[in-house]
Amino acid sequence: xxxxxxxxxxxxxxxxxxxxxxxxxxxxxxxxxxxxxxxxxxxxxxxxxxxxxxxxxxxxxxxxxxxxxxxxxxxxxxxxxxxxxxxxxxxxxxxxxxxxxxxxxxxxxxxxxxxxxxxxxxxxxxxxxxxxxxxxxxxxxxxxxxxxxxxxxxxxxxxxxxxxxxxxxxxxxxxxxxxxxxxxxxxxxxxxxxxxxxxxxxxxxxxxxxxxxxxxxxxxxxxxxxxxxxxxxxxxxxxxxxxxxxxxxxxxxxxxxxxxxxxxxxxxxxxxxxxxxxxxxxxxxxxxxxxxxxxxxxxxxxxxxxxxxxxxxxxxxxxxxxxxxxxxxxxxxxxxxxxxxxxxxxxxxxxxxxxxxxxxxxxxxxxxxxxxxxxxxxxxxxxxxxxxxxxxxxxxxxxxxxxxxxxxxxxxxxxxxxxxxxxxxxxxxxxxxxxxxxxxxxxxxxxxxxxxxxxxxxxxxxxxxxxxxxxxxxxxxxxxxxxxxxxxxxxxxxxxxxxxxxxxxxxxxxxxxxxxxxxxxxxxxxxxxxxxxxxxxxxxxxxxxxxxxxxxxxxxxxxxxxxxxxxxxxxxxxxxxxxxxxxxxxxxxxxxxxxxxxxxxxxxxxxxxxxxxxxxxxxxxxxxxxxxxxxxxxxxxxxx
RNA sequence: GCUGGCGUAGCUCAGAGGUAGAGCAGCUGAUUUGUAAUCAGCCGGUCGGGGGUUCAAGUCCCUUCGCCAGCUCCA
Numbered sequence: 001x002x003x004x005x006x007x008x009x010x011x012x013x014x015x016x017x018x019x020x021x022x023x024x025x026x027x028x029x030x031x032x033x034x035x036x037x038x039x040x041x042x043x044x045x046x047x048x049x050x051x052x053x054x055x056x057x058x059x060x061x062x063x064x065x066x067x068x069x070x071x072x073x074x075x076x077x078x079x080x081x082x083x084x085x086x087x088x089x090x091x092x093x094x095x096x097x098x099x100x101x102x103x104x105x106x107x108x109x110x111x112x113x114x115x116x117x118x119x120x121x122x123x124x125x126x127x128x129x130x131x132x133x134x135x136x137x138x139x140x141x142x143x144x145x146x147x148x149x150x151x152x153x154x155x156x157x158x159x160x161x162x163x164x165x166x167x168x169x170x171x172x173x174x175x176x177x178x179x180x181x182x183x184x185x186x187x188x189x190x191x192x193x194x195x196x197x198x199x200x201x202x203x204x205x206x207x208x209x210x211x212x213x214x215x216x217x218x219x220x221x222x223x224x225x226x227x228x229x230x231x232x233x234x235x236x237x238x239x240x241x242x243x244x245x246x247x248x249x250x251x252x253x254x255x256x257x258x259x260x261x262x263x264x265x266x267x268x269x270x271x272x273x274x275x276x277x278x279x280x281x282x283x284x285x286x287x288x289x290x291x292x293x294x295x296x297x298x299x300x301x302x303x304x305x306x307x308x309x310x311x312x313x314x315x316x317x318x319x320x321x322x323x324x325x326x327x328x329x330x331x332x333x334x335x336x337x338x339x340x341x342x343x344x345x346x347x348x349x350x351x352x353x354x355x356x357x358x359x360x361x362x363x364x365x366x367x368x369x370x371x372x373x374x375x376x377x378x379x380x381x382x383x384x385x386x387x388x389x390x391x392x393x394x395x396x397x398x399x400x401x402x403x404x405x406x407x408x409x410x411x412x413x414x415x416x417x418x419x420x421x422x423x424x425x426x427x428x429x430x431x432x433x434x435x436x437x438x439x440x441x442x443x444x445x446x447x448x449x450x451x452x453x454x455x456x457x458x459x460x461x462x463x464x465x466x467x468x469x470x471x472x473x474x475x476x477x478x479x480x481x482x483x484x485x486x487x488x489x490x491x492x493x494x495x496x497x498x499x500x501x502x503x504x505x506x507x508x509x510x511x512x513x514x515x516x517x518x519x520x521x522x523x524x525x526x527x528x529x530x531x532x533x534x535x536x537x538x539x540x541x542x543x544x545x546x547x548x549x550x551x552x553x554x555x556x557x558x559x560x561x562x563x564x565x566x567x568x569x570x571x572x573x574x575x576x577x578x579x580x581x582x583x584x585x586x587x588x589x590x591x592x593x594x595x596x597x598x599x600x601x602x603x604x605x606x607x608x609x610x611x612x613x614x615x616x617x618x619x620x621x622x623x624x625x626x627x628x629x630x631x632x633x634x635x636x637x638x639x640x
Numbered sequence: 641g642c643u644g645g646c647g648u649a650g651c652u653c654a655g656a657g658g659u660a661g662a663g664c665a666g667c668u669g670a671u672u673u674g675u676a677a678u679c680a681g682c683c684g685g686u687c688g689g690g691g692g693u694u695c696a697a698g699u700c701c702c703u704u705c706g707c708c709a710g711c712u713c714c715a
Contacts, residue, residue: 099713106712112644160715170715181715202710203643210711214643217710245708249651258688258706368641370711550672577672585676599674611675 010039010058024048024188026058036060037187038071045070047185049137063192064224070098075135075186076125076196076222077103082178083124084218087117093180094156094206094215101232102221106204108156113216118198121218128176129193135186136174145170149181156206157181195229196222239476244528245374251533251591253541254375254524263372263379265521270541273570274527275520277539279360281412282384282516289405291358291386296338298362302328307494308337317365335361336488336513339387340495348499353509354390354398360520361385375525382520388512389497392435395510396442399468399485402514403446406483409516410472413527414536417473420452423460430464431489439487439510440466464490465510474530482518482526487511534591534613537633542572542592544630546608547583549599551575556603560596560623567627588613594630 008015013030015021021029023039023046038047040059045067052058061067077096084091084107096105107113140148142161149157160181161170173182175190187193198220206212223229240246248254253271256264267275283293302321305311310318314333321328332338339357348355362382371377388398410418422443425436443466447454454468461467465487471479488511491497498506517523527535537543544564548557554575561573572592574583580597587595596608601620608626610618621629 095712095714097712097714157715164715172715183715200709201644203645204711205642206712207714208712210642214711216644219710256707262706369706370641370643372707547675549674552672579671579673579678580675581673582677583675588676595675597675601674609675615675617675 006054008052008056008058011060020051022049022051023058026052027060032060035062035064037063037068037192038185040067045185047071047135047137048188049184063187069222069224071185071187072193072224073098073103073222074184075190076193076220077105078135078173078175078180078182078186079125079128079133079190079193080105080121080198080218080220081107081180082128082175083121085178086124087120092154092156095160096180102199102219104217104219106206106215106217108206108213108215113201113218115201118201118218122196122198125196129190131176131190133175133190135188135190137171137184137186138174138179139169139171142166142170145172145181148172154181193222194224195226196220197229197233235476239478239529242476242529242532243374244376244525247528247533248374250589251541253528256374256378261379262369263367263377265375265378265380271524273541274535274539275524278517278520278524282360282409285405285409286358286386289401291356294339294342294357294359296335296342296359296361297332298364299329299331300337302330304337304341305330308334308340308491309494310334310337317367319364319366331364332361333363333365335359335363335383335385336387336491336511337495339385340491340497340511343387343389343497344495348389348509350391350499350501350507353499354388354394355509356386356388358384358386375521375528378519378521381522384515384517384520386514388514389492389499389509390512391499391507392438392442392510395439395487395512396446398512399443400446400449402485402512403450403452403468406470406485406516410470410483414530415472415474419471419473419479420447420454421457421460421469421471422447422454423457423462423467423469425466426459426461426463428463429461430493435489435510436466439489443468443485443487462486464488472526474526475532476529480526482523483516484514484518486513488513534593537593537630540591540593541570542590543570544594544596544626545572545574545583545587545590545592546596546598547574547580547587549580549597551577552600553598553603556606557598560598560608560626563623564627564630567631569627569630584611588615593633596626 006017006020008017008026010026010030015026015030027036027048038045038061040046040061041050041052041056045061061071077098081093081096085093088109088111090109092108094106094108096103145161146158149161164170171183172179173184173186198218200219202217202219204215204217206215221229221232223232248271251270252268254268255266256262257266260266286293302311310333318333319331321330339359342357343355360382362380364380367377367379372379390398422440424440429436447468467484467486469481470483471481473479492508492511497509499509501507546557546561548554557573557575561571564571576583584595591613593613595611595613597611598608602609605620607620607622609620610626610629612618
């Protein structure tokens with residue numbers, strides 16, 4: 001008799017039923033309270049309208065979980081769309097997905113939405129939410145759907161329906177009288193939206209295609225409670241405060257000048273001091289780990305770029321050719337061909353391998369004007385580039401060494417959290433399957449041996465070889481991709497690279513491209529934001545500002561400054577006839593890690609009164625103690 | 641590149657057809673100062689560039705350069 005007998009496993013409970021139930025009914029029978037708003041089944045988020053299969057394992061999703069938040073945000077996007085159409089009925093809706101920290105909804109309209117509109121929409125949305133509107137799902141046929149949206153003139157929805165696979169079921173979600181084509185899932189009722197905010201308006205294109213209609217995108221976010229929303233907004237504020245373009249100006253680190261050109265960076269003395277410290281550290285470590293440091297030109301004949309394949313595959317990113325005498329030249333977008341030419345200069349033996357060339361090499365790449373962004377995306381930048389020429393069976397050891405060096409570097413700058421990705425063979429590739437497998441295994445092994453966790457990006461490798469990418473996490477939890485290690489089977493072939501093996505054969509080496517910072521410009525930008533401009537003592541342009549209380553202490557202050565300088569410390573001497581309070585204020589604004597105050601007490605006692613950036617008092621100490629204090633200060637970040 | 645917004649003193653910003661403004665910075669002077677702004681005076685601008693409308697243009701229109709946000713994490 002009981003043909004439709006079903007069994008569900010819901011969390012730790014189970015439920016038998018004589019008929020098919022949807023999630024809402026299941027939760028109701030099991031007397032779950034209203035904090036359950038959906039479920040995860042086979043890794044997919046589902047709402048109350050979903051009918052699980054027999055024997056389904058159902059993981060309840062609670063309103064205050066991360067997954068629950070995705071439901072809340074998606075539903076908030078629908079309420080936004082309703083509010084926009086209620087306000088401006090001629091607006092056409094498109095799509096409104098959940099994104100990392102919130103949601104957006106794209107609209108088609110002649111009107112330009114303003115900040116004022118956002119406020120109107122927010123008020124209207126609050127009204128809808130306060131009505132405790134239920135989200136009701138209805139399945140409709142394809143024809144019905146086309147008719148329904150066609151009648152409303154919702155052309156974008158029609159296009160979506162037409163593009164859907166015929167097998168796919170089509171659903172709409174109703175709230176009040178308003179509804180949207182949507183596959184869900186949604187929260188049961190708007191009462192779960194406790195706090196939301198519309199953040200900004202921006203342009204976008206239908207389906208991201210710039211040849212299609214341009215749309216207006218409204219970004220917003222929603223949270224389970226007001227506290228989470230305000231802490232998110234605070235993080236956004238904090239990120240704004242740390243914007244490297246703003247701090248770069250305030251701290252006089254760098255500039256980008258209209259008269260020179262967009263995307264071209266001027267490093268001011270303060271920024272250049274930091275870069276110089278980083279470069280010196282970089283050189284020292286590379287020499288220590290057996291790299292040979294080289295220098296190469298900024299332009300080369302077009303022929304070279306033809307051989308390398310850049311003209312064929314990378315020309316969109318290269319600056320146009322210039323003619324010198326009768327030859328065509330181009331500025332370099334990459335350093336590799338130059339390193340290769342140095343390798344080719346003279347026959348190499350297997351005894352020479354691995355050959356490791358490293359260069360702080362400036363390259364120029366054409367970037368579309370709209371994507372330029374301070375130091376993060378520039379047109380001229382300097383890579384910390386290196387190329388390792390080795391045999392296939394040396395890859396594992398070499399990559400292992402690169403990872404050690406990379407992690408040592410990143411730790412030095414206070415980055416201890418990273419995500420690592422190994423990208424494997426794509427559909428189109430050069431090199432043999434054996435080579436790819438061997439190289440990919442070497443990459444994995446070198447990570448496994450260090451117990452470094454990584455994800456596999458299947459098919460995500462470049463056509464010329466597999467790679468490891470490393471993303472670092474900054475103090476605000478943002479991820480930045482800097483370091484990369486890439487195996488290359490392509491360039492050695494194109495340039496006919498070879499070495500003589502132990503049994504006197506001519507063999508082709510493999511090339512490994514690697515960068516730790518990626519580029520000095522970008523890495524510097526990340527450092528500025530990571531440290532909030534308050535650089536640790538070893539990097540800070542000035543390590544201490546010496547402030548005199550009055551003219552009487554000038555001689556002693558000069559003496560202290562000379563002493564510190566002779567110990568290679570970076571000292572800023574403020575002898576101005578100003579009040580101490582002003583001098584301290586200016587020092588704090590410049591974020592120098594130490595302030596040394598010299599008044600009559602100090603000059604009599606031959607001491608300096610030390611205060612750290614941020615206000616911590618250290619008190620009077622002697623010069624040699626001060627030298628030790630500054631040199632030994634290894635705190636990774638000064639609190640801003 | 642495209643969509644939208646914005647370019648006013650070194651910096652941060654006000655002015656929205658009728659004589660270009662403020663604070664900070666800078667310069668000069670007074671003050672000799674003890675842990676986040678001493679006081680006063682002065683200097684500073686073809687209002688991003690070019691063209692137009694008007695008796696009159698930061699202000700309106702066109703064009704050009706630059707900056708900012710965004711440009712499929714799919715119904």
